[in-house]
Amino acid sequence: MCQVEFEMACAAIKQLKAPVSDQEKLLVYSYYKQATQGDCNIPAPPATDLKAKAKWEAWNVNKGMSKMDAMRIYIAKVEELKKNEAG
Incomplete structure (x- = not known):
């Protein structure tokens, strides 16, 4: 169930037309990476x-969070962004 919703949220975020702040983009990115790859596994860049x-x-802030929890939060954040866009 959660995987399908996650994939739908991944598609939905690409359809957003309203501008998304850099902070929100980072947040969505961080949960996407945690959901798809788990804990940050690359060295810190310069x-x-x-x-x-x-x-x-x-x-890296999400270290230790389960992939399922990250998916749930990602889905919720995308839904929030969609609602904000709808007004």
Whole structure:
């Protein structure tokens, strides 16, 4: 059940037309990575690569979270973004 909803949320987020803040993008990214790959398994990028460092830090915060929990939170966040877009 959760896997199907997760895949639908992954498709839905690509359809959003309203702008999404960088902070929200990082949050969604971090739960997506946790849900699909588990704990962050790559070394931290250099501090000079700001974008990669922000993405790594966002994902690494979720260390220890189960893939199912990350999927549930991802789905909820996408639903929230869809509601905000609908007004």
